[in-house]
Amino acid sequence: MVRLLLDTHVLLWWLSDDRKLAKDTRDIIANPNNDVLVSSASVWEIAIKAALGRLEIELDDLEDAIVKNGFRSLPIEYRHAVTVGRLPAVHRDPFDRMLVAQASVEELRIVSHDRVFERYALSAEGLPPIIV
Secondary structure, three states: OOEEEEOHHHHHHHHOOOOOOOHHHHHHHHOOOOEEEEEHHHHHHHHHHHHOOOOOOOHHHHHHHHHHOOOEEEOOOHHHHHHHHHOOOOOOOHHHHHHHHHHHHHOOEEEEOOOHHHHHHHHOOOOOOEEO
8 A cells, every 4th residue: 555645736637637647647546555645735725726816626626526536635733834844945835845744744655746846755754756
């Protein structure tokens, strides 16, 4: 079993059945033996983008879609927030930094298209990301 944490754009690609998400990545996410989590930070990021008009999504249906797909919610906890402050200054995106902290604390592999996560894996404790 692999424990996965979906980056925000991977979650959105999955939910919209976007072709940007490769078949091998879809297979990893769909594997019933894997534990797939979605961070509250991703939901927060989606809500902000929707409020700014940069993303069209029905926020009221998002939680149901996450549950329907068999994903589990990962709330932001105190220990995650503290870990963010201990991360190296790889980049400043607060949502990505929270995902790195959660992945490190919870021993999860981040599934992302963003190669910046590889730099964290080299400099912080945690499992290497799955780059799609």
